[in-house]
Amino acid sequence: MAVAVKPLRTAGASGQRAKMSNVRWGMIALCFAATTINFIDRSNLGVAVPFIQRDLHLSPTTTGFILGAFFWTYAVMQMPSGYLVDRFGPRLMYTIAVGWWSIFTTTTALARTFSALFGFRLALGIGEAAAYPANAKVVSLWFPRRERVLAASIFDSGTRVGTALSLPIVTFLIATFGWRFSFVATGGLGIAWAIVWIVFYRDPAKSRANQAELDYIREDGARDDSVEIGAAAVKWSDLFRYRTIWGMMLGFFCLNFVIYFFITWFPTYLVDARGFSLPKLGTLGTIPALVAIPGGWLGGFTSDYLYRRGWSLTRARKTCLVGGMIVSSVVAFAALAPTATLALALLSVAYAALAFTGASIWSLPADIAPSPRHVASIAGIQNFASNTAGILTTTFTGVMVAITRGSFVIPLAVAGVLCLVGAASYLFIVGPIEPLPDLNSRHSEAV
Numbered sequence: 001m002a003v004a005v006k007p008l009r010t011a012g013a014s015g016q017r018a019k020m021s022n023v024r025w026g027m028i029a030l031c032f033a034a035t036t037i038n039f040i041d042r043s044n045l046g047v048a049v050p051f052i053q054r055d056l057h058l059s060p061t062t063t064g065f066i067l068g069a070f071f072w073t074y075a076v077m078q079m080p081s082g083y084l085v086d087r088f089g090p091r092l093m094y095t096i097a098v099g100w101w102s103i104f105t106t107t108t109a110l111a112r113t114f115s116a117l118f119g120f121r122l123a124l125g126i127g128e129a130a131a132y133p134a135n136a137k138v139v140s141l142w143f144p145r146r147e148r149v150l151a152a153s154i155f156d157s158g159t160r161v162g163t164a165l166s167l168p169i170v171t172f173l174i175a176t177f178g179w180r181f182s183f184v185a186t187g188g189l190g191i192a193w194a195i196v197w198i199v200f201y202r203d204p205a206k207s208r209a210n211q212a213e214l215d216y217i218r219e220d221g222a223r224d225d226s227v228e229i230g231a232a233a234v235k236w237s238d239l240f241r242y243r244t245i246w247g248m249m250l251g252f253f254c255l256n257f258v259i260y261f262f263i264t265w266f267p268t269y270l271v272d273a274r275g276f277s278l279p280k281l282g283t284l285g286t287i288p289a290l291v292a293i294p295g296g297w298l299g300g301f302t303s304d305y306l307y308r309r310g311w312s313l314t315r316a317r318k319t320c321l322v323g324g325m326i327v328s329s330v331v332a333f334a335a336l337a338p339t340a341t342l343a344l345a346l347l348s349v350a351y352a353a354l355a356f357t358g359a360s361i362w363s364l365p366a367d368i369a370p371s372p373r374h375v376a377s378i379a380g381i382q383n384f385a386s387n388t389a390g391i392l393t394t395t396f397t398g399v400m401v402a403i404t405r406g407s408f409v410i411p412l413a414v415a416g417v418l419c420l421v422g423a424a425s426y427l428f429i430v431g432p433i434e435p436l437p438d439l440n441s442r443h444s445e446a447v
Contacts, residue, residue: 020212024142024151024204030197031135031155034098037189038131039162039263040169041105042070042124044186046264047170047281048179050271052117055179062114064398067264069118071390073125078387081130082380083236086373090134090141095198097134101127102190109180129380132362136379140366141203144217146308148366149317153300153359157293160355163263164289171282234370234438236377242436244368245378247429249385251321252361254422256386258331258415259354260393262288262347265401269408274340287344288351295352299324299359313367314433317360318426324357325423332416335409350419370436 045052045067053063085093104123111117135155143151166186173182204214239245261269270276270285299320306316331350337343365379397411404410 019210020216021208021210023207023209023213024217027138027142027201027207028151028154030193030201031138032158032161034094034131034193034197035135035155035158036162036165037098037158037186037193038101038128039159040166040186041101041162041190042128043163043166043263044105044170044182045070045108045121047166047267048174048182050268051174051179056111056114056117058114060398060402063268064395064401066114066117066121067398068391068394069121070125070128071260071387071394073122074129075125075384075387075391077126077129078133078380078384079377080380082133082377082383085130085133085137085376085380089203090137090376091198091201091203093130094134094201095194097127097130098190098194098197099127102187102194103127104187105190106184106187108183108187129383132383133376133379136362136365137376139363140369140372140375142217143366144219145313145367146304149303149320149359149363150297150300152362153296153355156358156362157296157355159259159358160289160292160296160351164286164293167267167286167289168282171278175278234374234436236374239374239378239381239436242431243429244431244436245381247425247431248361248364248368248378248382250429251325251422251425252382252386253389254418254425255325255328255354255357255361257389257393257418258328258350259358260390261331261397261411261415262351264390264394265397265408265411266347270340272406273335273408274343276340284344288348291348292351292355296355296359299356302356303360303363312433317363317367317433318430320360321357321426321430322423324353324360325419325426328353328357329416329419329423331419332413335407335412364433367433368436370438 049063049067052058052066058066081093081097101124104120104127108117108120108124111120136152139148139151139155170182170186173185202208204217209217266288267281267285270281276285303316303320306319307313311319328350330346330353334343334346334350337346361382362379365375365382369375369378393411393415396414397408400410401408
């Protein structure tokens with residue numbers, strides 16, 4: 001994906017003006033592609049689960065455990081993955097991560113029992129854990145504040161593209177070759193990407209970016225690992241002493257509780273509660289994710305636009321974070337909608353609002369990190385909290401559907417309430433959007 005940016009020209013020694021390269025947009029395009037593959041690989045189970053249930057004789061409760069298995073290891077590995085990305089860089093860690101998860105996506109096709117399927121999903125979560133910390137690190141290295149949320153919205157939109165593509169791609173593969181082959185085919189995508197990444201990705205100073213582009217990305221806050229600035233003495237464990245970190249964790253938890261309904265139980269909801277056929281699922285079922293794609297880009301553009309127009313970084317970011325979470329609470333009314341069309345419309349609005357919010361969420365690690373070497377670590381910490389929601393929403397929804405004999409009213413109502421809790425967290429708990437102060441500073445906002 002390429003995004004046109006007005007070139008910045010700098011005067012050279014000869015008086016001529018050098019045109020700025022746009023290598024940074026190629027790097028974020030690779031992150032977008034990886035995120036798309038990431039969500040195809042994790043969403044294919046949600047599409048295939050009605051068929052796996054019948055083949056392996058799984059109950060709704062057991063299915064909930066299968067859908068939630070990925071999130072156990074994915075959540076646990078977020079914080080160590082963030083640390084490793086900061087320590088060894090996104091080039092190496094992203095290659096290892098994508099190769100790992102692609103292997104275990106493919107081997108899911110071998111599952112014959114609940115235990116085997118559960119184990120493969122646990123392994124998948126280990127590999128995918130490094131993806132978002134690596135994405136956040138790339139944004140921090142390659143983008144100034146004025147473009148940071150737009151860049152984050154581009155890679156984050158891969159979640160919706162991957163979710164949307166998984167429906168027609170995986171339903172076609174299942175209908176034509178069976179559910180097992182769908183995992184083999186989608187796993188191969190990641191292997192191809194990993195080869196491209198290790199060949200082409202470099203950090204800015206070692207890349208093909210010209211000096212004009214390097215000056216541009218550094219002049220407005222790009223976080224360069226080679227220049228240790230800010231509260232460099234802050235230890236990894238000290239990050240949990242900041243109120244802002246806890247506010248980010250709670251807010252993202254609330255957002256992902258709803259996001260992961262779309263990634264896991266949403267296809268089953270359309271089939272069981274709304275009577276969708278497989279062809280209808282593969283077409284109309286993509287609408288919420290497709291609507292959410294421009295929703296995320298709009299969130300990125302809006303936050304950066306407000307900042308460029310003179311709004312403070314805090315006001316620009318929080319306006320989008322809080323506003324998006326409030327609008328997304330309409331998800332609570334979808335289960336009560338009298339028609340499938342109205343339910344799909346409400347779910348589409350909710351998903352788009354969540355994507356609008358998500359763009360600013362993924363700029364926060366670079367915005368508030370006390371030093372460049374904390375960016376991926378903070379991304380991993382907030383993503384750890386957000387993905388505990390994946391464990392809860394999959395298991396909670398499965399149990400509620402079993403207890404209420406197929407009703408999704410309670411899970412969707414709880415999701416709507418949590419959207420409002422998330423809005424309150426970003427408004428009141430998260431502090432100013434600026435690099436966190438030294439813990440020894442008089443003005444430290446540590447809890």
